[in-house]
Amino acid sequence: MSKLLSVKELHMKIAEAEGAKASAALKAQQAEEAEKKALLDHLLAPSGLTDEQASEKVSLIISRAMENGLTAVQVLRFPNHICTDGGRAINQVEEGWEKTLTGLPKEMYGFWKRELRPLGYHIRYHIIDYPGGMPGDVAITLSWG
Incomplete structure (x- = not known):
């Protein structure tokens, strides 16, 4: 039988989930920015x-x-x-x-x-x-x- 969580425990789980979402969004944004920078570097450099x-x-x-x-x-x-x-x-x-x-x-x-x-x-x-x-x-x- 599962134990009911207290309201405080529920709030902590919600905060953890939101923190994980924010962290994933930040990583995705950083990856996108790195991609844009790489593209710009490629476009500004001689093709060779x-x-x-x-x-x-x-x-x-x-x-x-x-x-x-x-x-x-x-x-x-x-x-x-x-x-x-x-x-x-x-x-x-x-x-x-x-x-x-x-x-x-x-x-x-x-x-x-x-x-x-x-x-x-x-x-x-x-x-x-x-x-x-x-x-x-x-x-x-x-x-x-």
Whole structure:
């Protein structure tokens, strides 16, 4: 036969359960923050790819898209704060917007300009969401149609 707990014991068990929930939520939040930091570090660091290696990757992406009947593909999504102006120039489609790029998005623009533009490919950097009415993430779309 189980023993009835006192109200004080019930309150202690409830407090323990809430403490465990809070601890789990904190661990999840810390893991999410670490993931975001790792992603930002990755986006801000040079890829280390040669133009030949990048060409191979792009060729594979384009081939898969074409097999699915597409004439454009989103190749990267990144937070707007990677841009020196928070994505403002991209959002306003200002001349010279590409000068606000940093890290991998800048490297990708340079690769497109050197290797893909002469072959007729188009690239578009555009804001794809507006959290709270403000510019959010930026997408890079490569097209050939």
